[in-house]
Each structure stands twice: as C-alpha cells, then as structure tokens.
Amino acid sequence: MPEVSMTVNGKPAKGQIEGRTLLVDFLRDTLGLTGTHVGCDTSQCGACVVHVDGRAVKACTMFAAEAEGAEIRTIEGMAEPDGTLHPIQAAFREHHGLQCGFCTPGMVMSAAALLAENPTPTEAEVRDYLEGNICRCTGYHNIVKAILAASGQDVSRIAAE
Amino acid sequence: MYAFEIDRPNTLADAVKALGAEEAQALGGGQTLIPALKQRLASPARLVALSGVAEIKGICTGDDGALCIGGGTTHADVAAGAGAYPALAALAANIGDPAVRNRGTIGGSLANNDPSACYPAAVLGSGATVVTTNRQIAADDFFEGMFTTTLEDGEIITEVRFPVPEAASYQKFEQPASRFALVGVFVARFADGVRVAVTGASEEGVFRWSEAEAALSKDFAPAALEGLSLSGDGMISDLHGSGDYRAHLVAVMTRRAVAAAG
Missing domain, CATH: 3.30.390.50 (CO dehydrogenase flavoprotein, C-terminal domain)
Structure with missing residues (x-):
C-alpha cells in the first residue's frame, strides 16, 4: 500500500492508503480527526469541507493520494490550543448558528475560506458562498448572521427570522 | 468504489507515459469522476491524477489575442483570472459551488462532455480551439454527442484557446x-x-x-x-x-x- 504524507493543522501526518482512499476517510479513519463529517458522500452537502492549501474543498470528493505534500486545515485546527474558539466558531455559538451541529464543521470551514478572500461580505455574498453547504435544521438565517458577525459587521439589525 | 492504483505525475510527459498503462484513465479535478466511481459507473484499473501537473495550469493571452487557459486550470482560477473574457469568467464563477470550483477543471469538464455542463457551451459558442498532447481540435469537431468527444485514449487536454468576442x-x-x-x-x-x-x-x-x-x-x-x-x-x-x-x-x-x- 502506498504512503501519503501531508501537513494537517500544522503538524506532519502520514499513513498508508489505497488508491481509492478519500481524503475525508484518511482524516477520519487514519488520523482520527472525526470533526470533518460525511453527510451525503455525493459532494452535495458540504459537511466534509476542509482547506487544502488554503482553499475550501469537499474532502469526500478528493483522493488522499492527491493531498501529498499539501497543507490541510480541518475544523480541529480552528480553535487555539488552549481551547479558545476561533472567531467564526465563537460567532456561531453567540448567534445560535447551529442546531444539531452536523453541518457545522463544513459551514465554519466554508465561512473561513469566504472571509479569507472577502473579509467583509454582504449577506447575499455569504448566502451565495454557502451554496454547497446544506443545513437540514434549516438554520441558515443564524448561520449567515454568525458569519457576518465574525466579519466584524453589525448584525444587530438582522432579524432572526 | 472498486479498487484501483493511482499515479500522480508532476510533468505532462510522465502523465502521458502513465496513461499508456492498460485500463488507465485521466483524473482531472474529480468532481464528476469521483462520484461516478463511487456509484461503480466506472472501473479503471489505474487513475492518473493530473492535479500535480503545473504546466497545464494557468491563464495567458496568446499573440493573436486569444485567451489561453491550461486544461488543468480550476473553475475558481478561470473565474478570477479570465477578466479579459468576462462572459467566460462569469460562466466559470457559476459552476457548482465554491468547493467544487476549487477542484474541478476546464479540461476535465470538456473531456467528460456532460450534456448539461456549462463549459462545452462556452467552447462551442466561442469557436475555441482545444489543444491536446497530440493535436489542435476546433470546437466544431471536438464534441461528438452525450459524454463523447473526439479525444483518443491517453490524449490530454493541455490548453483551450478562446478567441475573445466583441x-x-x-x-x-x-x-x-x-x-x-x-x-x-x-x-x-x-x-x-x-x-x-x-x-x-x-x-x-x-x-x-x-x-x-x-x-x-x-x-x-x-x-x-x-x-x-x-x-x-x-x-x-x-x-x-x-x-x-x-x-x-x-x-x-x-x-x-x-x-x-x-
């Protein structure tokens, strides 16, 4: 079996893979990083979104072998080592941006990718960017509100509908 | 998915060589092929991932004013970098969702020729030229029906040249x-x-x-x-x-x- 090595959340990681091993399975099963979720396994839902060399990618639709040498960031790499939440995570908590929480890792990673390329998005831009992230609790209003808050914008006038 | 071997060459020459193996298939961004593999609609013995081949990525302007896009260029990079052809950049910006656009490639989309994909319309509508490892193919000759193109086994799309319309x-x-x-x-x-x-x-x-x-x-x-x-x-x-x-x-x-x- 071939070996793959990459950097995951700033630390070197390697393991044995098959050709067909998906990145999400390598993260979850080999590295034990189960924060990245598999919702649909058909690249629709976005629960498996991680960053590959700084870009949001659906980890269920990329082979682990293709991540050789890449910098991967997962939801486990967002909070500070002492447990202090990343500002996006803190905003999700503050604004009730999650209900069951299953989609949240992907939502947070997509939001982080958005804010990295567009630090102060409009509400429409946030909704557009989340096109590939599905929340079955229909919590979109508060998710959008949380992301706008994390971008430093005043969300006091955005009603929680 | 059925089991297969995967190669990840770093040069076009190595990719062509790897595709010479029996039952080998090229893997672009995988946003169509990986779901197809999961459904066991495809069963290649070997996949040759093109994502490591830097020489087929990027956008430039040719001497004749055409916009030249490497076959391995992602939709996101076309959306951001094809400003000289705004309709093409806008098309790329509306394929799938952001995460899909960060992996999917123009060459992969064209080689697959999904009857509902966006890029084939841009290539045919622009009268673009598809450049491969073997030849140059006019858009009017490239598409041959649903999921079918004139590409031969082992042929890789290296570039697409778009004349820029008024x-x-x-x-x-x-x-x-x-x-x-x-x-x-x-x-x-x-x-x-x-x-x-x-x-x-x-x-x-x-x-x-x-x-x-x-x-x-x-x-x-x-x-x-x-x-x-x-x-x-x-x-x-x-x-x-x-x-x-x-x-x-x-x-x-x-x-x-x-x-x-x-």
Whole structure:
C-alpha cells in the first residue's frame, strides 16, 4: 500500500492508503480527526469541507493520494490550543448558528475560506458562498448572521427570522 | 468504489507515459469522476491524477489575442483570472459551488462532455480551439454527442484557446438540485458573425442553433429571434422538464443572453 504524507493543522501526518482512499476517510479513519463529517458522500452537502492549501474543498470528493505534500486545515485546527474558539466558531455559538451541529464543521470551514478572500461580505455574498453547504435544521438565517458577525459587521439589525 | 492504483505525475510527459498503462484513465479535478466511481459507473484499473501537473495550469493571452487557459486550470482560477473574457469568467464563477470550483477543471469538464455542463457551451459558442498532447481540435469537431468527444485514449487536454468576442453572455436556467444547466445558452458576437451554443437541452449534447445565429448576425437584438423556435424532438426529457419545455427554454435563454450581452 502506498504512503501519503501531508501537513494537517500544522503538524506532519502520514499513513498508508489505497488508491481509492478519500481524503475525508484518511482524516477520519487514519488520523482520527472525526470533526470533518460525511453527510451525503455525493459532494452535495458540504459537511466534509476542509482547506487544502488554503482553499475550501469537499474532502469526500478528493483522493488522499492527491493531498501529498499539501497543507490541510480541518475544523480541529480552528480553535487555539488552549481551547479558545476561533472567531467564526465563537460567532456561531453567540448567534445560535447551529442546531444539531452536523453541518457545522463544513459551514465554519466554508465561512473561513469566504472571509479569507472577502473579509467583509454582504449577506447575499455569504448566502451565495454557502451554496454547497446544506443545513437540514434549516438554520441558515443564524448561520449567515454568525458569519457576518465574525466579519466584524453589525448584525444587530438582522432579524432572526 | 472498486479498487484501483493511482499515479500522480508532476510533468505532462510522465502523465502521458502513465496513461499508456492498460485500463488507465485521466483524473482531472474529480468532481464528476469521483462520484461516478463511487456509484461503480466506472472501473479503471489505474487513475492518473493530473492535479500535480503545473504546466497545464494557468491563464495567458496568446499573440493573436486569444485567451489561453491550461486544461488543468480550476473553475475558481478561470473565474478570477479570465477578466479579459468576462462572459467566460462569469460562466466559470457559476459552476457548482465554491468547493467544487476549487477542484474541478476546464479540461476535465470538456473531456467528460456532460450534456448539461456549462463549459462545452462556452467552447462551442466561442469557436475555441482545444489543444491536446497530440493535436489542435476546433470546437466544431471536438464534441461528438452525450459524454463523447473526439479525444483518443491517453490524449490530454493541455490548453483551450478562446478567441475573445466583441460581446458575449452565458445564461443558465439551473436545475435547482444539481445546479447543472437545465438549459444554458452561450451567445458570442464576433466581427464576422454570431455564434449560439446550447447545453443541457439536446440528447446529442451541446449544439449550435444555426437559425438563431443567422438572425442575430443580421441584427444582434432579442427581437431578431421572434418567431424562431426549436422542436422538442431529440431534446432531453426527464422529471425536471419535458423536451418541449427545454426547447421553449432555449429560445427564452437565447433572448436573455442577447439582451445581457448588449
């Protein structure tokens, strides 16, 4: 079996893979990083979104072998080592941006990718960017509100509908 | 998924060599092929991932003014970097969702030739040239029907050369679940005439609507399309829309594209 090595959340990681091993399975099963979720396994839902060399990618639709040498960031790499939440995570908590929480890792990673390329998005831009992230609790209003808050914008006038 | 070996060459030469192996298949961004593999709709013995081949990525302008896009360039990079051809950049920016656009590539999309994909409409509508490891193929000769192209085994799309039109627009009526085009129409006006390419509608894949092209070449205005219509025969008919509905949408989206191109 071939070996793959990459950097995951700033630390070197390697393991044995098959050709067909998906990145999400390598993260979850080999590295034990189960924060990245598999919702649909058909690249629709976005629960498996991680960053590959700084870009949001659906980890269920990329082979682990293709991540050789890449910098991967997962939801486990967002909070500070002492447990202090990343500002996006803190905003999700503050604004009730999650209900069951299953989609949240992907939502947070997509939001982080958005804010990295567009630090102060409009509400429409946030909704557009989340096109590939599905929340079955229909919590979109508060998710959008949380992301706008994390971008430093005043969300006091955005009603929680 | 059935088991397979995977290669990840760093040069085009190594990729061509790897594709010479028995039952080897090229892997672009994988946004179509990986779901197909999961459903066991494909069972290659070996995949040759092109994502490590830097020489087929990137965008530049050719000596003749054409916009040249490497076959391994992602939709996101085309959206951000094809500013010289705004209709093409806009098309790329509306494929799938952001995470899909960060992996999917123009070469992969064209080689797959999904009958509802966006890029084939841009390539055919622009009269672009598909450059491969073996030859240059005019858009009019490249597409050969649903999921079929003139590409031969082991041939890799290295570049697509788009002549930049005076005005152009792509209008997509999305199938709301998949975000693929239920019908998408690409209209491009060049000094020597207008091209109209339609995706999502025909059972034969992307096609040119020649009657609309003739009318628009005389008068580039939505009104020039009045009275023109297509038959629903041979159009895709499924739970999302009948053939007649798709034929009707082609005319609607063509008018919208002409209006948007201005």
